Amino acid sequence: MKKLLVVLASAWLAGCARDQTAMKPQDATAFFKPDFDKIYAAWSTLDPSKAASFYAKDPNLAFFDVSPLKYKGWQEYENGFKQAAADWKSMQVTLDPDFHATQLGNIAWATYTLDFVIQPKTGDVIRAQARGTDVLEKRGDQWLIVHEHISVPMMQEQPKVKAHKAKAATHQKSKKRRR
Numbered sequence: 001m002k003k004l005l006v007v008l009a010s011a012w013l014a015g016c017a018r019d020q021t022a023m024k025p026q027d028a029t030a031f032f033k034p035d036f037d038k039i040y041a042a043w044s045t046l047d048p049s050k051a052a053s054f055y056a057k058d059p060n061l062a063f064f065d066v067s068p069l070k071y072k073g074w075q076e077y078e079n080g081f082k083q084a085a086a087d088w089k090s091m092q093v094t095l096d097p098d099f100h101a102t103q104l105g106n107i108a109w110a111t112y113t114l115d116f117v118i119q120p121k122t123g124d125v126i127r128a129q130a131r132g133t134d135v136l137e138k139r140g141d142q143w144l145i146v147h148e149h150i151s152v153p154m155m156q157e158q159p160k161v162k163a164h165k166a167k168a169a170t171h172q173k174s175k176k177r178r179r
Contacts, residue, residue, distance in 0.1 A: 028103035032110055032136070033095075035143070040093040040114065046085045048078040056137065056144040064149040066130065090119045106138040114150075128152055 035054065042051035052074065055063075059073040067084070071077035085091065094115045101110040111133050118126040135147040 023105060025102045025104045028101040028108055029099060031103070032101035032108065032143070033099055036095055036099060036101075036110065036112065036134075039145075040095050043081075044091055044093050046088060046091055048081045052078065054145055055148075056139070056146045058146070061146055063147070064151065066150055066152055087121055088118055089121050092117045108136040108138075108143065110134045110136070 039051055039054050042054070055074050055077070057074045059075070061073055063071040063074075063077045065071065065077070065080070068080065071080050096113040096115060099110065099112040101108055112131070114130045114132060116126070116128045116130060118128075120126065130150050130152045132148065132150045134145050134149075136143045137146045138144075
């Protein structure tokens with residue numbers, strides 16, 4: 001009986017060790033990069049239906065794009081993009097080389113930056129950089145985006161500390177002259 005318990009305990013511990021090895025995050029950049037190139041080529045057509053196959057369609061999923069603040073579910077995302085792109089003649093989105101993806105079981109996440117060139121129907125060309133984070137879930141044999149967050153950096157305000165330090169230094173100099 002003791003031998004059986006030792007064998008069972010050893011088998012259980014070996015199984016636990018194997019499961020922990022399998023649950024370590026793996027670099028999946030090379031695996032996901034071709035799909036993300038396809039995703040942004042699809043968005044560049046200005047037809048969101050061409051990107052739709054890469055996204056889960058659950059109605060409560062959150063997708064954050066540059067504007068508005070949030071889309072709830074794929075349908076809202078698709079409709080919102082159509083409305084935004086209605087005034088555009090063309091758009092070219094290029095995935096930058098910093099793309100990185102990590103996989104842990106049936107979940108993966110990717111981080112990246114993008115370059116946008118938008119040609120409005122009227123007006124000047126718009127060039128911008130954005131950053132993105134996507135969460136993917138493997139459903140059956142397909143990886144689908146279940147969350148996306150695209151944003152552009154805020155314009156950085158010049159720190160007021162420099163002006164304050166310069167004023168303080170000038171004040172100190174005038175104090176020394178008075179002595």
